[in-house]
Amino acid sequence: MSRKIRIAQAQAAAGGPIREVVVHPLDARRETLGLLLAVGVIVLAMGLRFLSLAANEEQLYLRPYQRLSDGLNDSQRTLYRSLLATVQDIGALRDQNGFFPEAELLEYEMIPPFAKSLVPKDLQGFVWETYDYSTWVDYIGYNPDSDQDFSYILRVIDLHTDYHPSPHPGADYDPNQRLAAQVWVHRDPQRAYPGERLAIDGWTWVVDANDPMLQKPPDARAFKQTTSGQQPVKRGGEE
Amino acid sequence: MRRSFARWAVGVSALALCLILAGSAAAQDEEEAPKPRIGVTLHPYYSWVRNIVGDKMDVVPIIPANADPHSYQPRPVDLANLKGLSAIVVNNLGHDEFIKPMLKSAGQENLKQIEPNRGVPLIKIHIDVPEGEDASQVAYNSHSYLSITSGTQQIANIAQDLGSIDPDNADFYRANARSYSKRLRRLLGNALAEINKMDTSKASIASVHDGYSYILQELGLNVVAVIQPRHGIEPNPRQLQDTIKRIKTANANILFTELDYDKKYVDIITAETGCKLYSLSHVSGGEYTDDLFEAKMEKNLNTIVEAVRDTQ
Structure with missing residues (x-):
């Protein structure tokens, strides 16, 4: 039925002309705006949350001479992990003997990676030398049979002494921790021992993303940049 | 003569009595002194801590023996295990997420947490997803205890922390940790000798x-x-x-x-x-x-x- 016919019928029924009144449906504009606003707030909150998570993941403070262990291959990582795990034994042997143990003693004590029988084949060719500064010690390792491997230095520092070799943070984070260990690598597979200052000789300090120190901004850590002038005693090895 | 002997006998008896009483009191003190209780969230940590502390501390597993830590849901009865702990050994890399709500429920949020993974190099996980799916997810492998080398480093960390809780026995814990690590390294050496x-x-x-x-x-x-x-x-x-x-x-x-x-x-x-x-x-x-x-x-x-x- 058309609209005109319906009006005519209604006029006839009412006995005269009638006024047409258009009744609009309820206005949904406000609800629509409200909904859009709510969606906008949710999207904004999600975005902010995403940004904050992303920022947390990337919040690592690396020094120019530091590199993440993530970039090491499996073999390098195995050596890196083995070196860091030696600290307990190095500390115990130092307490026992009054000086840092030389690499040969660590080998004798069956401590990897110094003990060749406790590392995979491709790490057995490494030769280790010891440089004892009395308050810290450096073990330098290189593989004379390979031109592919890094040179490595394991530096173990007595934190309960006044001087920490550069660039170790001057502050101790855990008063119960007496010894700290650092692993440094150099691309030259047979790099000569450089002395205390490793960074200026092109060595890089391998750090793990798990290291809580990397989550603190550099200015929160007082780095000592002086040198001690101490001369190491080369101990053990072929002299 | 007889009197002096009697005096001497009384003196000796009194001294002996004092010594016996002092000795038994000391023994009683020793018996009654409660041992520190150390909680552990994962099975390897139980073995590690037991081998470090011997009988100097009580080691308390938080979850039942046959519960899988990945699917374990905290039960009210297990909250009792958190009572009276001096510290708890936690993975904190995503392997024992159940412990956080448990500590909160038990009001033990400030309980000292021993993190064996402190300073331990972790393996980065690149989650290998099929082509076309989001490949940007990165995480760190929490199974660092499934290793002799990482295990020995963690055992040393635990021994150090336990020594700070019980300084009188710190040397004992360190020595035990070294001796245990030696045994574990022998296993690694045996396998490497073949491989x-x-x-x-x-x-x-x-x-x-x-x-x-x-x-x-x-x-x-x-x-x-x-x-x-x-x-x-x-x-x-x-x-x-x-x-x-x-x-x-x-x-x-x-x-x-x-x-x-x-x-x-x-x-x-x-x-x-x-x-x-x-x-x-x-x-x-x-x-x-x-x-x-x-x-x-x-x-x-x-x-x-x-x-x-x-x-x-």
Whole structure:
């Protein structure tokens, strides 16, 4: 039925002309705006949350001479992990003997990676030398049979002494921790021992993303940049 | 004469009585002094702490012996295990997430937490997802306890922290930790003595569990494909197809599975790829015993040696 016919019928029924009144449906504009606003707030909150998570993941403070262990291959990582795990034994042997143990003693004590029988084949060719500064010690390792491997230095520092070799943070984070260990690598597979200052000789300090120190901004850590002038005693090895 | 003897006898008796009383009081004190209680969230930590502390501390597992830490849901009865603890050893890398709500519920949020993974190098996980899916997810492998080398570093960390809780016995804990680590290294040495004699380039390894990467790395073995990158996630058909494709591409001939892993996926892959299947323990179940970690790791190492030998 058309609209005109319906009006005519209604006029006839009412006995005269009638006024047409258009009744609009309820206005949904406000609800629509409200909904859009709510969606906008949710999207904004999600975005902010995403940004904050992303920022947390990337919040690592690396020094120019530091590199993440993530970039090491499996073999390098195995050596890196083995070196860091030696600290307990190095500390115990130092307490026992009054000086840092030389690499040969660590080998004798069956401590990897110094003990060749406790590392995979491709790490057995490494030769280790010891440089004892009395308050810290450096073990330098290189593989004379390979031109592919890094040179490595394991530096173990007595934190309960006044001087920490550069660039170790001057502050101790855990008063119960007496010894700290650092692993440094150099691309030259047979790099000569450089002395205390490793960074200026092109060595890089391998750090793990798990290291809580990397989550603190550099200015929160007082780095000592002086040198001690101490001369190491080369101990053990072929002299 | 008689009087002086009587005086002497009374004096000696009084002294003896004093000594006996003092001795028994000291013994009573020793007996009654409560030992520090150390909670542990994972099975390996139980073995480690027990081997460090001997009888100087009580070691309290938080979850039941046969509960899987990945699927464990805290129960009110287990909250009682948190009572009276001096500290708790936690993984804190995502392997024991259940402990946070438990500590909160028990009002023990300030309980000293010993984190063995402090300073331990972790393996980054690149979650290998099929083409077209988001490949940007990165995480760190929380199974650092499935390794002798990382294990010894963590044992040293725990011993150090326990020494700060009980300084009188700090040397004892350190000595025990060293001696235990020596025993564990002997296991590694035995396995390496065999593996280093073999041509490991013939072993192309796939695994259903990325947690084995730590132990395989320290044996000089590489994993070419991980089938199930995270616990509790069953591969969908597309991922399964992708995995089979990757194993075929990598030409893997060894497949390490979990002892309790659902074999249906493994069987499909084995049938499709021809990989030989070997089971490794995740060391996350069974009765809590001092030698659990040692025994399971020795078995794991022997299984790995056997698998590599079969490829020669």
